[in-house]
Amino acid sequence: MRTIRxxxxxxxxxxxxxxxxxxxxxxxxxxxxxxxxxxxxxALAQQARMKNPEGGYDPLLEERMRAVLPxxxxxxxxxxxxxxxxxxxxxxxxxxxxxxxLGLSALKIAAIVGDDVLDACKDGDLPIMEFDGTIxxxxxxxxxxxxxxxAEPMAEALTAGADIVITGRASDxxxxxxxxxxxxxxxxxxxxxxGQGTVAGHLLECAGQxxxxxxxxPGYKDVPxxxxxxxxxxxxxxxxxxxxxxxAGSGGxxxxxxxxxxxxxxxxxxxxxxxPDVVADFSQVTVEEIGPDRVRVSGGRGHQRxxxxxxxxxxxxxxxxxxxxxxxxxxxxxxxxxxxEIVRERxxxxxxxxxxxxxxxxxxxxxxxxEVSTRANEPYEVRVRVAGRTENLREAVRIGNEVxxxxxxxxxxxxxxxxxxxxxxxVASVLLPRDLAKPQVRFVGA
Amino acid sequence: xxLREIAHSRTGDKGNISNISVIAYDTKHYPLLRxxxxxERVKAHFAGVVEGDVVRYELPNLSALNFxxxxxxxxxxxxxxxxxxxxxxxxxxxxxxxxxxxxxx
Numbered sequence: 001m002r003t004i005r006x007x008x009x010x011x012x013x014x015x016x017x018x019x020x021x022x023x024x025x026x027x028x029x030x031x032x033x034x035x036x037x038x039x040x041x042x043a044l045a046q047q048a049r050m051k052n053p054e055g056g057y058d059p060l061l062e063e064r065m066r067a068v069l070p071x072x073x074x075x076x077x078x079x080x081x082x083x084x085x086x087x088x089x090x091x092x093x094x095x096x097x098x099x100x101x102l103g104l105s106a107l108k109i110a111a112i113v114g115d116d117v118l119d120a121c122k123d124g125d126l127p128i129m130e131f132d133g134t135i136x137x138x139x140x141x142x143x144x145x146x147x148x149x150x151a152e153p154m155a156e157a158l159t160a161g162a163d164i165v166i167t168g169r170a171s172d173x174x175x176x177x178x179x180x181x182x183x184x185x186x187x188x189x190x191x192x193x194x195g196q197g198t199v200a201g202h203l204l205e206c207a208g209q210x211x212x213x214x215x216x217x218p219g220y221k222d223v224p225x226x227x228x229x230x231x232x233x234x235x236x237x238x239x240x241x242x243x244x245x246x247x248a249g250s251g252g253x254x255x256x257x258x259x260x261x262x263x264x265x266x267x268x269x270x271x272x273x274x275x276p277d278v279v280a281d282f283s284q285v286t287v288e289e290i291g292p293d294r295v296r297v298s299g300g301r302g303h304q305r306x307x308x309x310x311x312x313x314x315x316x317x318x319x320x321x322x323x324x325x326x327x328x329x330x331x332x333x334x335x336x337x338x339x340x341e342i343v344r345e346r347x348x349x350x351x352x353x354x355x356x357x358x359x360x361x362x363x364x365x366x367x368x369x370x371e372v373s374t375r376a377n378e379p380y381e382v383r384v385r386v387a388g389r390t391e392n393l394r395e396a397v398r399i400g401n402e403v404x405x406x407x408x409x410x411x412x413x414x415x416x417x418x419x420x421x422x423x424x425x426x427v428a429s430v431l432l433p434r435d436l437a438k439p440q441v442r443f444v445g446a
Numbered sequence: 447x448x449l450r451e452i453a454h455s456r457t458g459d460k461g462n463i464s465n466i467s468v469i470a471y472d473t474k475h476y477p478l479l480r481x482x483x484x485x486e487r488v489k490a491h492f493a494g495v496v497e498g499d500v501v502r503y504e505l506p507n508l509s510a511l512n513f514x515x516x517x518x519x520x521x522x523x524x525x526x527x528x529x530x531x532x533x534x535x536x537x538x539x540x541x542x543x544x545x546x547x548x549x550x551x
Contacts, residue, residue, distance in 0.1 A: 040524045130461055130522065214456065214534075221454055257454060257469070260508050264467035266458030268514045270503055286507045299507070317525045358527045367528075367535045371494035387527040426525040429461070 002238045004183045006176055006200075008231050009068070010034040011207030013041060013058055013083075017067050019208070019231040019250070024071040026247045027233050031179040032072060034064060034081035035172050035205045040427045042169050043314020045086035046144040047425070057091035057166075058083035065098050073104045073163070080154060080175050084166040086144065088113055091166045092444045110157035112149065112167035114439035117311055117432055121145040126430040128313070135313065135430060143425060144314040147432055150276030150305075152188060153439040154178035160441065169312060171276050173201025176234065184238040194278035195302020196240035199285060202273070203244055203262050203297065207231045210244060210262040212252030225251030242297045243290065254293040263287070263297075276309055278302040308431035317426035318355070318389045321396030323403025324362070325410075325417040328381035335411035336361045336382035339403075342410055343386050346402045353395050354388040361385070384414075389424075396421035450541035453479060457537040464496075464518040464533040466540055469510040476509035482545050488513050491543055492536070513540075 007029040009020030013036040023029055036058050049056025058064075061083045072079055084091040092111035099107045122145075125136045135142065146169035155178040157165045165178070177197045180186060186193050203210055210232050212223035230250025235243040244254050263285060267273055273280040284299040323343070327335040340359045347354070360366040362383035365373040386403050390396045400419025407417055449468070452475040458465045468483055470476045489500040498516030505512065519533050520526035 217454070220450065257471075260469050260510060261454065261456040261467060263508070264458070264465070264469075264505070264510060264512050265456055266460055266465065267512060268460075268463065268465060268503075270505060270512060283505060284507060285505075320527060322527075356521075356527060360529075362529065367530050368492075368539050369494040372492065372539055385529065389525075389527060424525050426522060427461075 002184065004031065004179060004236055005029045006031040006033060006179055006204065006234045006236065008033055008035070008204040008207045010036050010064070011205065011209060012036065012038060013060060015207060017064060019229065020064065021067050021071065022247055022250060023231055023233065024068050024075065024077055029077055029233060031078050031080060032068065033175045033204070034079070034083060035175055035207070036060070037082040037085060037169065039312060040314060040425055042086050042146045042312060043144045043425045043427060046314065049086045054090045056087035057085045057094070061091055061094060062098060065095050066102070069099060069102055069104055073107060078158060078162070078179065079164045080178055082167050082170055082175060084111060084168045086168060088166050088168045089442060089444070095164060095166065096444050107163045108161050109164045109166070109444050110160070110162035111442045111444065112153045112157065112165065112170070112439055113442060114437060115146045115149050115167070115169040117147045117437050118145040120432060120436040121311060121313065121430060124432070126432065129429045129431070131428065138315045141316040142313070143316065145311050145430070147309040147311045147437040148276055149437065149439050150174050151177040151181055152277070153441055155181040157441045158182035162443070172205040173198045173275060174277060176201030176204050177277060180236055188277065191278050191302035191304055193240050195280040196242065196300035197236070198273065198275050198278060198280040198302065199263070199282060199297060199300030200234045200236055200242045203259060204232055204234045206262065206265065208252065209265065210258050211246050211254055212258055215258055215261060221257065223253055227251065240300070243294055244297060245294045254295055256287045256289050256295055259287045259295045259297060274306065274310070276305065278305050307434055309434050309437055311430045311432045313428045313430055314425055315428065317424045318391065319393050319396040319421065319423050320387060320389055321399030321421045322385070322387040323400035323417065323419040324383055324385045325403055325406050325414045326381060326383045327411065327414055332380065332382050333361070333364065333378050335413070336384050338411045339384045339406050339414065340386065342406065343402050347399065350398065350402070352388070352398045352402070354390050356389040358385070358387045393421055393423065447545055447547055448541065449483065449543040449545050452545065453541065455537035455541055457534055459519060459523050459532045462517055462519050462522040464515045464536055466513045466515070466537050467510055468513070468540065469508060473509045476506065478545060479511055480504065483511060483543065485513065487543065488540065491540060492518070495536070
């Protein structure tokens with residue numbers, strides 16, 4: 001039976017780079033996938049593209065490509081990535097320049113375009129899923145609308161001979177599904193195979209999260225050598241059989257436990273994991289340790305895909321102002337609480353307009369609020385944190401200022417004040433009729 | 447005992463929805479999880495954090511439960527005022543839940 005090995009070289013845009021080099025060097029892989037596009041990254045990248053028409057792709061594109069291209073070219077490893085962000089064609093052109101400068105002019109590089117569906121969304125004035133409202137009602141706060149594309153255009157690019165495929169918004173598992181469809185010729189209506197392939201993609205897409213990252217809990221779940229965490233490899237057979245493993249000798253661990261945690265990561269109803277290519281069913285999945293750092297994952301299934309694509313809509317939501325200051329030693333908690341009370345009153349006295357405010361003590365109750373947090377012992381130090389949502393930047397700035405002035409106006413011995421004010425680009429979702437997105441493959445010359 | 451003694455857990459986020467998996471270390475403890483880690487208890491445990499519903503899904507093949515909590519991330523990951531906007535730390539909080547070793551029949 002034919003089998004391919006797919007390496008996962010990044011789980012988010014800022015991820016470590018050496019594990020990808022290690023995969024290319026020692027992973028015996030045929031495909032290397034970089035998943036680098038967070039929920040709102042496309043919206044931020046769209047803003048960058050508006051400032052610079054050749055910008056708007058992943059800021060680490062150059063560093064990652066330079067790190068792996070020579071090895072991948074030498075070994076014939078194909079690269080699939082969503083580092084195109086808001087400008088896949090510019091990312092492909094830049095990659096071609098990098099390849100040329102490395103003496104790798106023969107590489108064929110494809111960009112996938114067509115995820116930008118802003119116009120179609122505006123024409124349809126589609127309703128927003130997360131809150132009452134429509135696309136049009138966002139007015140000039142609307143920044144971007146990008147459909148989660150499926151695996152088909154990426155698979156098509158691979159079949160047309162691409163060595164590197166660069167897409168913008170696509171479903172993360174689809175980045176992995178594309179090489180499977182290309183290598184094995186899976187039919188786009190073989191729902192069970194596409195479902196099991198989605199299991200593989202879903203397990204691999206967060207890279208280190210299945211090899212022991214986001215997992216260690218000393219004394220309960222110990223993981224060796226997290227500083228040299230190896231990234232995962234999916235060994236996929238043409239019948240959909242799947243083994244998750246990693247490079248021998250790298251840090252971390254692939255176990256039934258790491259696989260179970262990642263299988264359910266960001267999953268709601270396990271029987272219905274909505275993807276552009278399939279509605280995957282994880283409910284019958286089983287995991288089995290078959291060797292050191294080798295876990296067989298079976299039983300993924302699928303149902304017919306829906307008629308719509310999920311679209312991520314980026315918009316300017318609000319502004320957030322924030323200030324922090326620390327207190328330590330005897331009475332730190334009482335001084336921290338006093339500081340919060342002072343800022344609460346100051347924001348009222350000076351009429352700062354906010355729609356939402358948080359007052360908290362880092363080290364005491366900042367993560368889960370006063371109700372959940374236990375306060376058995378008084379901490380040695382506390383950090384006051386006040387954050388508020390405002391309509392504009394001017395108001396946001398005033399929140400941090402009211403924390404900073406605690407230096408000379410607040411409780412004794414406050415130190416290390418810090419403040420910030422920023423605009424918030426948020427994302428919401430709409431469902432777009434599938435046929436309104438028209439993805440295309442475009443090759444650039446190296 | 448604490449849930450932490452018999453189960454591990456991971457939090458994921460999508461928009462304003464948080465999901466927390468609770469996975470038995472040993473298959474024999476899965477019935478305990480099913481009996482005692484109910485949607486109602488999880489909702490009560492996260493008073494002040496989760497404003498919406500808590501729905502539980504069962505995965506017997508994995509000896510795991512998956513809790514989906516709506517209105518749980520301060521308005522949504524991309525706009526939350528919270529220090530931990532993703533709610534990544536919620537799984538650890540859930541493992542603090544008390545479990546009876548020998549529940550009365």
